[in-house]
Amino acid sequence: MTQLSISHVGKTYADGTEALRDIQVRANEGEIVAILGGSGCGKTTLLRLVAGLDTPSAGTIAVGGETIAGTHPAISAVFQEPRLLPWLKVGANIAFGGQRLEATERQRRAEALIERIGLAGYGGRWPRDLSGGQSQRVAIARALIGHPGVLLLDEPFSALDPFTRSSLHELVLGLWAELKPTILMVTHDVDEAVTLADRIVVMKPRPGRVHESMTVDLPRPRDRLTSAFEMMKRRVLRTIDRSLDAERPPAARPAGPGGASPWL
């Protein structure tokens, strides 16, 4: 279990575009933190910085108290699209995530994970033979085979149908309960954030900044049909509305506090 600290992180690209400004987010050990916000608020940029795929222009990122620069063995990721290597069979794709493991241990974990993600018997198949949901299961297994301290999820369920998405939520929560990685996930789906996260960080755009952080104080497993779940969702939606209001000119804002949320 590993704590993740993002301190005063900013990102300005070479063309002068400021994507992120003074981001401060902390994910405690074994905590699931969802970064929520509309398009262009820098969610994915933030995740890329934590993954070490981009370099912050300001601030620091620390894992388990150690400041990191670039990719780190304790950090693993699942991307928006599965990004399986098409020339490796399913079993080898999962094993690919365990580069730092000894070969027999890697093989043992890959075989166990194939069963755990419900794809027993698929180890010898090519990625081209998998559905979108199955591919994303393999990507999740690949990310977890090395038992990372921090798992980054970059909208990995956004392209899936609601049934597949729901079953993948269960899979991620099950694996999280077993391995307890700290999870930093990016999503634009409020329902998903409330279902999965312990804490939701709402971002506002241009440049991306943290608007508000809120704790999701609901027991697990979470039932989407309860009034508590619905109230939490409304609270998050109101926060998002406020974050957007702050960016709009006064004339474009909703009539009053009772105005309908564009998210509902």
Add this chain to the structure above:
Amino acid sequence: MKPIGLVIPVALGLIWEGAVQYGVASGRLMPPPSLLLHATVALARSGELWSHVTATMARIGLGFLFGAAAGTAMGVLNGASPFMRQLLDPTIQALRAIPSLAWVPLFILWLGIFETSKLALIAMGVFFPVYLGVLSAIQGVDRKLIEVGRVFGLTPMGIALRITGPAVLPAWIAALRTGLGLGFMFVVAAELMGASEGLGYLLLDGQQMGRADSILVAMIVFALLGKACDSILVAIGVPLLRWQDTVRARL
């Protein structure tokens, strides 16, 4: 190859054979299949055909090997290093724009009339398509797959071997096939520029002696050898590219 692929050549051969047999055509400048078969058997029995085939295939084999190795190495170097690409690629592209046959006089001057100049010409013909194929394939590797390698801890060498290499393989095999085709084209040019044996020499000899049958036999043997070599490359590539969804379509 499916049997249906033989329908058109066999039908054309039979029509032409009939036309000559029934006196519709003389067959002097375009001998019928029976005469070509006769000429082929005669060349084979005398051992002349084999010496021509051996000489041509040795030139193509060596020229292809040198050209493909140099094209691949240069493609990898320039694909992997932006600095080297900026340094070398403009010169290579300028050299590519020179018609390859224009090098013949210079090669003869530099390397003599014998084997070295012929091999250099064939290797140069193979080099450019292989170089371009490898370079553009490396530049076209999906950035997202490279990122997967980085996130999971691969070193730059690991990324080159485990991600870039397999990703480039289909385009490399396609480039080798194009290079091989050009190798066959350039071996003719090389053998026309002064050889005492080889299928190109057989072509030239047939022209000078007015032997259309020799010319056609050489052309048919070229077609068969070219197809056989291409099939070998495809056969080598198929097990390596089984992962592709479109392996049949690409090859």
